[in-house]
Amino acid sequence: MALFQVQGIQKRFGARVVLENISLSIEAGTVHGIMGPNGAGKTTCFHVLTGHHAPDAGHIHFDGQDITGLKPHIIARLGVSRSFQLMNLFDDAVVIENVMLALPAFRAIGSSPFRATFGDARLTKAALAVLDQVGLADRAWHKSKDLSYGERRALEIAVALAAEPRILFLDEPTAGLGAKGTQALAQLIRQLRRQYTICLIEHDMRFLFELADRISVIHWGQVIAEGTPAALQANKWVARSALGAVA
Structure with a gap:
């Protein structure tokens, strides 16, 4: 069984459907990447998975336990931790x-x-x-x-x-970093993966393809492709997009 399992998640804000039938499976000890264009629903997906938004439908399981709709502090105490796009430090x-x-x-x-x-x-x-x-x-x-x-x-x-935590969610960790900072972060994630399962949203496709074991592509609020970096190289959607050069 996967450490973190997401099945049929849906989320809307008023008439706007942001997530539609999102399903993910994150295996223990892996780095799982999430990529897609701006506005695809990636950060909203993270908010739902970590309890900051309750899903309108679907289920989320962590280590076999249903955590759907639980408050963020309860989910955190179970072993789920995250960072944010905008840093939140004292x-x-x-x-x-x-x-x-x-x-x-x-x-x-x-x-x-x-x-x-x-x-x-x-x-x-x-x-x-x-x-x-x-x-x-x-x-x-x-x-x-x-x-x-x-x-x-x-x-x-x-x-x-x-x-x-047992699983660490990172939202756009390379945002604002130069080449040197990105390299340092990549090395840090390689070290952390020895102890933690990691799921990250990332706009730097080269960074993501080098680190992730599996990648889910989210577009229009749906997972439109998923697989290893090697498998996504042959994916038609990736090949037709700007990601193709990186892949």
Whole structure:
């Protein structure tokens, strides 16, 4: 059984149908890519899969459990974490604070004084371990707003990892990155895939074709093609589009 299974998802906003009969199967330990033109419904799909929008029809299963319509914080606690197209960081906090706030152990403390929490060596150690995963341990005590754009992208991923997920959803992780930053991110994802199942939306097709085990193509709110990067090279829709040169 797939780790994350999506069957017949539909979503509309008023009279506008955004997703129609979306089905996906994400196997444990793989990188699954989602691609398609602007306005195809990719980000809305992510919002539905992670609980930010409830589907109008269909079912979502994570590790055999039906999570359809559950709230985002409940889905996150089950082991599903995500990043967003627009970064959502506490700029005036230091780097380690952003990560520590997302740790399950931090949330469990509840009403304990904030300052006392940051004096807890166990939480500091846990947050530093997450930062080390993304190459930011040496920047732990810098202000988040002082990081480079690429480092901020890595910090956003660290915040998602702090929730201790089993599957990580990344929405346009290369957005705004130059060639060097994209290469660094590709290397980071290669490292993270050893521990996490990853699903990512990506506009950089070369990046996606090099990293993904399988790719789903979404257009007009539907999955119109799916397969390995090699299989999509022969797909007629891909061949007729601007993606053909990359494939």
